[in-house]
Amino acid sequence: MTDSKTLRVRVMQGETIAFGPGKADLLQAIAQTGSISGAAREMEMSYRRAWLLVEEMNRCFASPLVATATGGARGGGAAVTELGQEVLARYRRMQKKAAASIAADLRHLQGLMSAVQPEGEDDHA
Structure with a gap:
């Protein structure tokens, strides 16, 4: 576990994280690999988890951020849409x-915080 203290920017839609650092990284990985499975491998997450995150992103925006193509002679794949790129x-x-x-404020707060993460806490709070 690292001792980094950061602020995470998340765009909420109700109780759902419409977009945040993990989804941004996934979208970037899809753009680089051309597939959800390739992005999942790159990020060391299951394909199912990546697929669910893509579905959630696509539901939260006016049009999809990721377009998918089913397999065939040339195989399937995924592409980040123009909206997704924006x-x-x-x-x-x-x-x-x-x-x-x-x-500056974060540096000051870091100086006031303990070096150890409190027991029982995780980084998803």
């Missing part, structure tokens, strides 16, 4: 802006 680029800008605007 969402990813805007989200990455949001992350940079948020990090820059809170850097």
Whole structure:
């Protein structure tokens, strides 16, 4: 376990994380590999988990962020749509802006925090 203290930017839609750091990384991996299974392997997650995250992203936006093609003679695959590319680029800008605007306060808080994660806590809170 690392001792990093960070702020995570998440875009919520009700109680659902419409987009956050993990989904951004998955979308980027899909763009790089051309498939959900390839992205899942790259991120060391199950195909099922990756597929569920893609379905959730696609439901949360006005149109899909990922388009899929079923297998055939040339095989299947997945592509990040134009909207998906826009969402990813805007989200990455949001992350940079948020990090820059809170850097000094986060450094100060880090100095006030213990070096060890409290027992029973996980990083998903």
